[in-house]
Amino acid sequence: xxxxxxxxxxxxxxxxxLVIGCGPAGQRAAVQxxxxxxxxxxxxxxxxxGGVCVNTGTIPSKSFKEAVLxxxxxxxxxxxxxxxxxxxxxxxxxxxxxxxxxxxxxIDVIRNQLARxxxxxxxxxxxxxxENTIEIQSSQGSVVKTADKFVIAAGAAPYRPPNVDxxxxxxxxxxxxxxxxELPREMTVVGGGVIGTEYASMFAALGVHVTIVDARxxxxxxxxxEIIECLQYQMxxxxxxxxxxxxxxxxxxxxxxxxxxxxxxxxxxxxxxxxYCAGRRSATNNLGVERIGLATEERGxxxxxxxxxxxxxxxxxxxxxxxxxxxxxxxxxQGRLATCHAFGLEDKITEFPLPYGIYSIPEISYVGxxxxxxxxxxxxxxxxxxxxxxxxxxxxxxxxxxxLKVLFHRKTxxxxxxxxxxEYATELVHIGQSVIALKGGLNYLMDAVFNYPTLAxxxxxxxxxxxxxxxx
Amino acid sequence: xxxxxxxxxxxxxxxxxLVIGCGPAGQRAAVQxxxxxxxxxxxxxxxxxGGVCVNTGTIPSKSFKEAVLxxxxxxxxxxxxxxxxxxxxxxxxxxxxxxxxxxxxxIDVIRNQLARxxxxxxxxxxxxxxENTIEIQSSQGSVVKTADKFVIAAGAAPYRPPNVDxxxxxxxxxxxxxxxxELPREMTVVGGGVIGTEYASMFAALGVHVTIVDARxxxxxxxxxEIIECLQYQMxxxxxxxxxxxxxxxxxxxxxxxxxxxxxxxxxxxxxxxxYCAGRRSATNNLGVERIGLATEERGxxxxxxxxxxxxxxxxxxxxxxxxxxxxxxxxxQGRLATCHAFGLEDKITEFPLPYGIYSIPEISYVGxxxxxxxxxxxxxxxxxxxxxxxxxxxxxxxxxxxLKVLFHRKTxxxxxxxxxxEYATELVHIGQSVIALKGGLNYLMDAVFNYPTLAxxxxxxxxxxxxxxxx
Numbered sequence: 001x002x003x004x005x006x007x008x009x010x011x012x013x014x015x016x017x018l019v020i021g022c023g024p025a026g027q028r029a030a031v032q033x034x035x036x037x038x039x040x041x042x043x044x045x046x047x048x049x050g051g052v053c054v055n056t057g058t059i060p061s062k063s064f065k066e067a068v069l070x071x072x073x074x075x076x077x078x079x080x081x082x083x084x085x086x087x088x089x090x091x092x093x094x095x096x097x098x099x100x101x102x103x104x105x106x107i108d109v110i111r112n113q114l115a116r117x118x119x120x121x122x123x124x125x126x127x128x129x130x131e132n133t134i135e136i137q138s139s140q141g142s143v144v145k146t147a148d149k150f151v152i153a154a155g156a157a158p159y160r161p162p163n164v165d166x167x168x169x170x171x172x173x174x175x176x177x178x179x180x181x182e183l184p185r186e187m188t189v190v191g192g193g194v195i196g197t198e199y200a201s202m203f204a205a206l207g208v209h210v211t212i213v214d215a216r217x218x219x220x221x222x223x224x225x226e227i228i229e230c231l232q233y234q235m236x237x238x239x240x241x242x243x244x245x246x247x248x249x250x251x252x253x254x255x256x257x258x259x260x261x262x263x264x265x266x267x268x269x270x271x272x273x274x275x276y277c278a279g280r281r282s283a284t285n286n287l288g289v290e291r292i293g294l295a296t297e298e299r300g301x302x303x304x305x306x307x308x309x310x311x312x313x314x315x316x317x318x319x320x321x322x323x324x325x326x327x328x329x330x331x332x333x334q335g336r337l338a339t340c341h342a343f344g345l346e347d348k349i350t351e352f353p354l355p356y357g358i359y360s361i362p363e364i365s366y367v368g369x370x371x372x373x374x375x376x377x378x379x380x381x382x383x384x385x386x387x388x389x390x391x392x393x394x395x396x397x398x399x400x401x402x403x404l405k406v407l408f409h410r411k412t413x414x415x416x417x418x419x420x421x422x423e424y425a426t427e428l429v430h431i432g433q434s435v436i437a438l439k440g441g442l443n444y445l446m447d448a449v450f451n452y453p454t455l456a457x458x459x460x461x462x463x464x465x466x467x468x469x470x471x472x
Numbered sequence: 473x474x475x476x477x478x479x480x481x482x483x484x485x486x487x488x489x490l491v492i493g494c495g496p497a498g499q500r501a502a503v504q505x506x507x508x509x510x511x512x513x514x515x516x517x518x519x520x521x522g523g524v525c526v527n528t529g530t531i532p533s534k535s536f537k538e539a540v541l542x543x544x545x546x547x548x549x550x551x552x553x554x555x556x557x558x559x560x561x562x563x564x565x566x567x568x569x570x571x572x573x574x575x576x577x578x579i580d581v582i583r584n585q586l587a588r589x590x591x592x593x594x595x596x597x598x599x600x601x602x603e604n605t606i607e608i609q610s611s612q613g614s615v616v617k618t619a620d621k622f623v624i625a626a627g628a629a630p631y632r633p634p635n636v637d638x639x640x641x642x643x644x645x646x647x648x649x650x651x652x653x654e655l656p657r658e659m660t661v662v663g664g665g666v667i668g669t670e671y672a673s674m675f676a677a678l679g680v681h682v683t684i685v686d687a688r689x690x691x692x693x694x695x696x697x698e699i700i701e702c703l704q705y706q707m708x709x710x711x712x713x714x715x716x717x718x719x720x721x722x723x724x725x726x727x728x729x730x731x732x733x734x735x736x737x738x739x740x741x742x743x744x745x746x747x748y749c750a751g752r753r754s755a756t757n758n759l760g761v762e763r764i765g766l767a768t769e770e771r772g773x774x775x776x777x778x779x780x781x782x783x784x785x786x787x788x789x790x791x792x793x794x795x796x797x798x799x800x801x802x803x804x805x806q807g808r809l810a811t812c813h814a815f816g817l818e819d820k821i822t823e824f825p826l827p828y829g830i831y832s833i834p835e836i837s838y839v840g841x842x843x844x845x846x847x848x849x850x851x852x853x854x855x856x857x858x859x860x861x862x863x864x865x866x867x868x869x870x871x872x873x874x875x876l877k878v879l880f881h882r883k884t885x886x887x888x889x890x891x892x893x894x895e896y897a898t899e900l901v902h903i904g905q906s907v908i909a910l911k912g913g914l915n916y917l918m919d920a921v922f923n924y925p926t927l928a929x930x931x932x933x934x935x936x937x938x939x940x941x942x943x944x
Contacts, residue, residue, distance in 0.1 A: 024924070059864060062925055066868050075542075105867045328924040352916070357923035365923060392531060395577045396538050426923040427896065430903045430931075437920065438910035444824070448909065451829035451837060451898040452496070452800035453534055459902075 006036045006343035009148040011132075015039050017339065018134060018147035020126045020287070023051020024328045025319025026153035027110060029335035034117035038343065041120035041145075043136055049114065049121065052155045052320065054106045056175045058328045061198060062359055063099040064178060068202045071095065074361065075398060075423070090206060092183055099178065126154075128288035131312050135288075149314045149342040152302060153335055154287060156280035156320035159299060164190075164251045170259050170273045171251060174199070177275050184208055184272035188261050190248050191277035192219040194358055197231075199275055201361040204238040211241040211269050213248055213261065220358065224370035224419045226405065231421060234362055234401055243267070251276065282321045297323075308338040316342055330354055352437040357426035362402065365429035368417030368436050371407065380410040384442075384466020388422050391461060392453035399423045404458035406432070406445065406466055413441040420458075428455055442467060478508045478815035481620040483604075487511050489811065490606060490619035492598045492759070495523020496800045497791025498625035499582060501807035506589035510815065513592035513617075515608055521586065521593065524627045524792065526578045528647045530800045533670060534831055535571040536650060540674045543567065546833065547870060547895070562678060564655055571650065598626075600760035603784050607760075621786045621814040624774060625807055626759060628752040628792035631771060636662075636723045642731050642745045643723060646671070649747050656680055656744035660733050662720050663749035664691040666830055669703075671747055673833040676710040683713040683741050685720055685733065692830065696842035696891045698877065703893060706834055706873055715739070723748065754793045769795075780810040788814055802826055824909040829898035834874065837901035840889030840908050843879065852882040856914075856938020860894050863933060864925035871895045876930035878904070878917065878938055885913040892930075900927055914939060 008016060016038035019026045026042055027049075033040040048055065069075055071090050114121065122145070124138030133146050158173035160166055168176050174195045185208065189200040192214035204210045212219070212235075218228050219242075232242060247264040251274055254260050261269040282300035289296060295303045295311040302317040304310055310317050316338035319331035333354075340346075358364040374381045388394030388402030402422020408415050418432030435444055445463035450456040480488060488510035491498045498514055499521075505512040520527065541547055543562050586593065594617070596610030605618050630645035632638055640648050646667045657680065661672040664686035676682045684691070684707075690700050691707075691714075704714060719736040723746055726732050733741040754772035761768060767775045767783040774789040776782055782789050788810035791803035805826075812818075830836040846853045860866030860874030874894020880887050890904030907916055917935035922928040 058924065059868075062864075063868050070547075102864075102867045105861075106864055109862060109864075329921050332924070333921045352920050354921050355923050357926070389577075390581060392534075392574075392578055392581075395574045396531075396535055424896070424899065427899060427926050427928055430920075430922060430926070430928040431906055433920065434903055434906045434912060434916065435910065437916060438907065438912045440906060440910045444906065444909060448824050448902075448905065449801050449805045449826050450902060451827050452530065452804070454829070454899050454902070456899055456902040 006038060006345060008038070008343070011148060013132065013146045013148045015041055015145065015147040017149050017151065017342065018043060018145060019151045019153060021051055021153035021155050021319070021321070022046070022049045022110075022121070023054075023153060023155050023319055023331065025321075025331040025335035026051065026151065027114070027335065028332040029151040029153060029316075029318060029339045030119045031113065031117050032336045032339040033343070034119050036343065036345070041122050042114070043122045043124065043126045043134070045123075045125045047123055048107060049110045050103075050107050051153075052157075052175075054103055054110070059103055059106055060096075060099045060178055061195075063102045064095055065198070065202050065359055065361065067095045067098055068205050069361065072205050072207070074205045090183065092180055096178055125286065127286060128292045128294075131292050131314060150316065151335060151338050151342070152284075152287070152310070152315065152317040152321055153319045153331070154283040154321050156282045156326065158277065159279045159281040160276075161278050163249070164276050165253060166276070167253060170253050170257060172273065172275050174275070174277050180273065186271035187211070188213065188259065188269050188271040188274045189277065190214075190251065190261065190274065191279070192216065192244070193277060193279065194220065196275065196277035198358065198360045199277075200240060201235055201238070204235060204240045205361045209239055209241075211243060211271065213243045213246050213263065213269070215245065215247045217245050219244075220364070223356075223358070223364060224366060224405070224417075225372060227364055227366070227419050227421045230401065230403060231360065231362065231364060243269070280320065280326065282323070284321060307341040308334055309341065314342070325354075325356065327356065329357070353433055355426075355429045355433050357429070359426065362399070362422050363425040364421050365425040366417065366419040367429050367433040368415070369407065370417055370419060374407060374416060379416070381407050381416055382410050382466050382469050383407055384462040384464070384469070386458035386461035386465065388455065388458065391455070391457045393455045393457065396453060397423050397455075402455075404428070404462050406442070406459065406462040408442045408466055410470065413443060414439065415441060415445070424455055428458070431456060431459055478510060478817060480510070480815070483620060485604065485618040485620045487513055487617065487619040489621050489623065489814065490515060490617060491623045491625060493523060493625035493627050493791070493793070494518070494521045494582075494593070495526075495625060495627050495791055495803065497793075497803040497807035498523065498623065499586070499807065500804040501623040501625060501788075501790060501811045502591045503585065503589050504808045504811040505815070506591050508815065508817070513594050514586070515594045515596065515598045515606070517595075517597045519595060520579060521582045522575075522579050524629070524647075526575055526582070531575055531578055532568075532571045532650055533667075535574045536567055537670070537674050537831055537833065539567045539570055540677050541833065544677050544679070546677045562655065564652055568650055597758065599758060600764045600766075603764050603786060622788065623807060623810050623814070624756075624759070624782070624787065624789040624793055625791045625803070626755040626793050628754045628798065630749070631751045631753040632748075633750050635721070636748050636750075637725060638748070639725060642725050642729060644745065644747050646747070646749050652745065658743035659683070660685065660731065660741050660743040660746045661749065662686075662723065662733065662746065663751070664688065664716070665749060665751065666692065668747065668749035670830065670832045671749075672712060673707055673710070676707060676712045677833045681711055681713075683715060683743065685715045685718050685735065685741070687717065687719045689717050691716075692836070695828075695830070695836060696838060696877070696889075697844060699836055699838070699891050699893045702873065702875060703832065703834065703836060715741070752792065752798065754795070756793060779813040780806055781813065786814070797826075797828065799828065801829070825905055827898075827901045827905050829901070831898065834871070834894050835897040836893050837897040838889065838891040839901050839905040840887070841879065842889055842891060846879060846888060851888070853879050853888055854882050854938050854941050855879055856934040856936070856941070858930035858933035858937065860927065860930065863927070863929045865927045865929065868925060869895050869927075874927075876900070876934050878914070878931065878934040880914045880938055882942065885915060886911065887913060887917070896927055900930070903928060903931055
């Protein structure tokens with residue numbers, strides 16, 4: 001718990017640290033600096049804090065999901081029947097209604113936190129003049145500020161390929177999809193990554209006929225195969241058409257307002273609208289990174305080392321701007337670690353395993369390694385599985401398809417990975433995370449007493465299932 | 473993970489183990505015996521497995537709660553307003569509708585588990601003839617069976633004091649409350665223990681005007697004071713009247729069908745119905761425990777030592793029949809441990825801390841010690857608090873009042889207790905449970921990355937809050 005005092009420069013800069021961007025990475029980088037009494041400011045080009053996360057990304061989509069689950073009666077389907085709905089005619093406005101309120105609440109919390117920590121916010125567009133100097137342009141004019149260190153947490157924006165006619169009315173990217181005026185009857189989603197899969201499943205739960213197109217052979221390539229099989233099965237059950245291993249040649253609105261998506265295989269998909277999620281582009285254009293010679297990759301990604309340090313020693317980068325995994329949770333951690341390293345604090349990257357959460361319907365979350373990785377590394381593992389329908393809480397929630405899989409070492413019994421699909425997966429995974437981080441074994445999960453009825457009991461059922469396999 | 477082979481008697485008994493009762497304690501006792509290849513049977517006086525837990529207790533009340541939360545729109549109140557309801561005229565049948573289905577599913581799971589483990593079920597009423605012999609009486613007649621060891625897991629039933637006129641129409645106990653035909657406008661709940669508090673809060677969430685009477689000065693005496701203050705505040709906000717420190721003199725139905733509850737202080741409470749939860753009585757009458765000289769306490773509670781062994785060496789008892797905490801989760805663990813000890817297995821009572829879950833609205837759960845206990849033991853602790861309204865997931869869920877409190881040792885930073893009130897408290901507590909069990913400290917909670925947005929982030933916020941106090 002020891003935290004050394006920060007190493008400060010002797011130069012006379014305006015700030016010890018300037019942070020570019022006010023999403024999770026930028027906030028945490030700045031707060032960490034403020035906590036150790038450094039002079040810090042955040043530069044934000046929006047007139048509002050929070051970054052993509054609060055304003056167009058994570059928070060709106062998760063609020064939307066909650067409204068979908070509630071108004072569609074999805075959670076009650078196994079009890080009241082699949083046709084059951086809380087509201088018979090669901091409109092887009094019903095679904096986005098709560099988003100603004102939740103966003104506002106989040107913005108208040110962040111603003112409050114920054115104010116409490118005496119973090120200045122400079123509104124305007126930032127551009128590097130040299131490696132210690134930045135120009136900030138806003139409607140108020142332009143100012144020049146200097147700093148000892150920088151953290152670039154400028155985020156990312158949807159990548160818009162030239163063969164797609166984005167119009168914000170029928171052809172959307174992930175930033176403007178929720179501005180859609182009416183719920184479509186048919187929707188094409190291009191891209192089966194996190195954002196595409198999340199939105200596709202939400203609209204499918206609303207009864208929209210969704211088609212997903214992706215060049216890869218399955219959704220969410222980085223997730224455990226069995227979990228994805230379960231996801232794809234459930235999405236297909238909801239009426240989703242999966243067009244995997246297919247590439248898009250073009251995507252255009254027809255005269256009658258329908259959108260035609262032409263695939264390389266010659267197939268044509270006609271739908272009321274298209275959500276095009278072809279990955280994201282780091283928001284590094286106009287930052288002046290070329291002027292100072294900062295190394296970037298394709299789509300503007302900034303290259304960093306394991307300490308989130310760029311090719312220029314005093315400039316760090318964290319969050320979406322450096323690419324995968326580009327999750328709010330990990331971005332926050334990166335921002336904090338960047339500041340720690342920049343000012344010589346001992347805090348190293350913790351070896352605690354990171355959880356990954358995908359807010360699709362059903363939800364997916366995992367921590368640690370998956371079966372493919374362990375097989376490749378030739379680690380002798382065994383699996384234990386619990387299905388939600390085996391435990392009381394699963395019945396009460398009406399989730400018959402959820403499952404939790406524990407992977408553990410055949411010899412040491414150490415837990416190597418936990419993979420969950422189903423309600424509350426993103427919460428539930430943290431039990432497994434702490435067991436892995438704190439070196440608990442299968443024993444812990446077998447012997448611990450869990451509240452009854454809870455989904456947490458899945459851990460015990462899965463552990464016992466795995467244990468019984470050992471004796472085979 | 474070492475499990476020795478069981479020590480078996482040389483006598484020629486019908487069974488190695490006979491278990492009386494088929495609730496969580498009985499099931500786990502029997503399954504544990506079956507796993508080590510012992511000959512085991514369960515005697516159950518109901519014609520159906522599951523015990524009170526599945527048939528009249530835990531499962532029905534938790535299913536009822538889920539229906540209340542959904543149909544009352546309680547979860548959506550902060551988003552759509554307190555007056556919002558999914559169903560404007562909620563009937564009892566709407567609320568109990570799903571209970572039967574869930575109960576049936578649970579019964580299937582248990583029956584399946586018992587069959588898979590080749591556990592015989594003997595239906596009928598059990599009575600000890602001597603310490604190795606039992607008579608089982610059913611409509612089919614009577615049989616006598618012998619066994620080396622016994623686990624009494626006969627459960628408990630509501631205690632019915634003589635000054636209360638239980639009629640199953642206007643004056644209920646916790647076993648028949650859900651048979652109520654119509655939702656009352658006013659309801660009196662006598663007893664502010666777990667069951668009384670759970671039902672009182674559920675009916676209050678439905679808009680019923682509830683009055684709780686309890687002789688003690690606060691609800692749920694064993695729970696952390698700050699959490700109870702929060703509960704009482706929220707229950708009062710829902711319109712509940714608390715009459716604490718008051719005793720009931722009598723409780724009778726009046727000619728017009730209203731129920732009059734007369735308090736010792738002279739106060740009179742008139743309501744449509746009364747739920748009388750004056751504790752429970754162990755189901756030990758007619759078991760023949762007197763004949764074999766088994767020691768019992770007030771209300772039929774069977775006395776056991778730390779190994780769940782009764783005053784007779786080969787007879788064990790577990791679950792509700794031995795009293796506090798009488799939770800399904802702990803009962804199951806007790807049953808298993810009883811079997812382990814009876815047959816000389818190494819498995820000792822694990823030192824893993826037990827979580828406690830109260831399914832009130834809002835939900836409460838805790839693990840480890842509370843502030844009063846730590847103060848009494850003179851352990852120098854510090855607290856860290858996170859409120860649901862400080863984190864994104866709290867806003868999305870619309871729970872503005874939830875809170876999570878972490879208690880930790882000022883010097884060692886070890887986590888000593890976690891106390892939660894709010895949505896999903898019973899699930900969330902298991903993260904804290906594993907951190908305590910696996911000797912994680914405040915560091916772990918501060919440094920771990922949690923999925924965003926999740927309620928699990930409360931742990932981090934609370935840990936940071938606590939850490940900052942250390943520097944004061």
